[in-house]
Amino acid sequence: xxxxxxxxxxxxxxxxxxxxxxxxxxxxxxxxxxxxxxxxxxxxxxxxxxxxxxxxxxxxxxxxxxxxxxxxxxxxxxxxxxxxxxxxxxxxxxxxxxxxxxxxxxxxxxxxxxxxxxxxxxxxxxxxxxxxxxxxxxxxxxxxxxxxxxxxxxxxxxxxxxxxxxxxxxxxxxxxxxxxxxxxxxxxxxxxxxxxxxxxxxxxxxxxxxxxxxxxxxxxxxxxxxxxxxxxxxxxxxxxxxxxxxxxxxxxxxxxxxxxxxxxxxxxxxxxxxxxxxxxxxxxxxxxxxxxxxxxxxxxxxxxxxxxxxxxxxxxxxxxxxxxxx
Numbered sequence: 001x002x003x004x005x006x007x008x009x010x011x012x013x014x015x016x017x018x019x020x021x022x023x024x025x026x027x028x029x030x031x032x033x034x035x036x037x038x039x040x041x042x043x044x045x046x047x048x049x050x051x052x053x054x055x056x057x058x059x060x061x062x063x064x065x066x067x068x069x070x071x072x073x074x075x076x077x078x079x080x081x082x083x084x085x086x087x088x089x090x091x092x093x094x095x096x097x098x099x100x101x102x103x104x105x106x107x108x109x110x111x112x113x114x115x116x117x118x119x120x121x122x123x124x125x126x127x128x129x130x131x132x133x134x135x136x137x138x139x140x141x142x143x144x145x146x147x148x149x150x151x152x153x154x155x156x157x158x159x160x161x162x163x164x165x166x167x168x169x170x171x172x173x174x175x176x177x178x179x180x181x182x183x184x185x186x187x188x189x190x191x192x193x194x195x196x197x198x199x200x201x202x203x204x205x206x207x208x209x210x211x212x213x214x215x216x217x218x219x220x221x222x223x224x225x226x227x228x229x230x231x232x233x234x235x236x237x238x239x240x241x242x243x244x245x246x247x248x249x250x251x252x253x254x255x256x257x258x259x260x261x262x263x264x265x266x267x268x269x270x271x272x273x274x275x276x277x278x279x280x281x282x283x284x285x286x287x288x289x290x291x292x293x294x295x296x297x298x299x300x301x302x303x304x305x306x307x308x309x310x311x312x313x314x315x316x317x318x319x320x321x322x323x324x325x326x
Contacts, residue, residue, distance in 0.1 A: 003015050008133040010076075010175035012182075012187045015128040016168040017083060018154070023162030024085050025122035026099075028253035029284035030219065032100075032120050033087055035160035036253050036318040037321045040080060041312055043159050044130055047150065048075045050157075051194035054149045070146050074136045079129040079186070081193040081293055088121045121162075127190040131309060143172045184295050186305075194290040197308050198323035199249060203287045214287075218242075219251045219285055256281035258317030284320065 015187035055070045089098040100121070105114045131175045138146070154164050171189050176182040207217050213221075226240040243249050260280035268278050296308055310321045 008135060009137055011132050011134065011138065012170040012173040012175065012186060013130040013132050013150075013151075013185070014169075014173060015130070015154070016171065017125055017127055018159065019125050019166040020159045020162040021123050021165050022088075022121045023124060023160040025120040028285065030283075030285065031251050031253055033250070034082070034085065034124075035162075037310060038253065038255065039160035040078070040128070041310070041321055043157070044078050045073055046075065046157070047130070047153060048132075049148055050153045053144065054153070055146070058145075068145075069134045069136045069138055073132050073146075076133055077306070077309035078131065079309050080196045081129070081190045082125040082196070082290070083125040083127065083191075083193040085122060085221065087121070102305050105162065120174060123162075126301065127193065129186055129190065129309075136262040137174075138172070143207050146172070148185055167323060180297065180302075183305055187293050189298060194248070194307060195293050195296065195308055196288055196290055196309070198252075198254075198325070199246075199287040199289045200322070201325050202246060202249065202289075215285070218287070220250050222249055222287070246289075248290040251284045252286050252289065254286045254322065255284045255312075255318060255320035257284050258319075281319070311314040 007114045023035045024039065025034065026032045029033070051073060052071055055068045055073075058068075081221055090101055091098045100118060102118060103121075104114050104116065108114055135162055148181040150170055151167075154167055157164055173182075173189070176185065203215065203242075206221075207213065207215065210217070221242045224241065228238045228240055230236055230238070258279050259282050262277050262279045263276075265300050266274050266275065273276055296303070304324070308323070310323055313320050313322055
């Protein structure tokens with residue numbers, strides 16, 4: 001997986017079948033249909049911070065002399081598995097475009113109708129597998145304590161703006177030396193679903209094969225239906241899509257690119273968190289693929305487990321979520 005210190009021990013935290021209502025279905029300014037990867041990264045980061053803070057508070061209350069191992073817990077990467085989803089959209093018939101179903105806010109104090117602010121929402125059920133490193137092994141009591149903290153946090157947390165209504169179970173899995181065995185342990189917990197992995201390699205391949213196209217053309221091709229005329233009178237028109245031969249390919253917003261210098265804290269007005277350094281950014285896009293969970297153990301390619309995890313990286317003004325490529 002990600003680079004960690006030799007003395008660190010890796011665990012996989014499995015959040016099984018989270019039921020989320022009214023999550024944000026819009027990614028950047030081009031994509032809709034599933035919460036943004038950056039929103040999921042924020043959820044995982046918030047969970048990590050909440051876990052550390054609560055463990056520290058409990059240790060202070062108990063006046064323990066030794067630090068709890070989870071005080072040094074740091075997430076490294078995460079895997080996303082989708083089980084069910086229902087985007088709240090509507091179209092009159094198959095020839096029309098989809099539109100988002102909007103909520104009507106209650107009347108204002110004066111009795112007037114408030115304006116409708118367009119938003120894209122989705123209900124979904126998903127599982128997250130989070131790779132976490134600690135400095136020492138966790139016994140059963142520590143694992144149960146961590147599970148209790150996370151359950152409480154989930155009951156009052158938000159996921160991509162949506163409400164976490166329920167979850168099935170939480171599991172801690174200690175890392176295995178054998179990659180294939182670790183894959184099977186994870187799949188045993190999350191069950192059937194679709195796993196999201198990066199296809200940055202396909203983006204590069206398609207750009208090389210189509211020199212007249214740019215990256216935006218490739219993104220648009222993921223939603224394009226192309227009919228090709230028959231070669232002779234007895235043949236039929238052929239339907240061509242980018243997905244044919246490539247799998248369930250989807251566009252993804254994978255992070256942000258800086259478009260300004262970094263401003264010092266409190267240098268800008270009317271921003272959400274002025275106490276932090278701030279810069280202006282624009283979204284970055286790539287391709288991803290949904291694959292059945294069982295394929296990570298049945299495919300002939302036998303890609304490493306790390307191929308299916310997302311980690312954050314920052315370089316040269318870019319804030320990216322990426323996966324190790326083949």
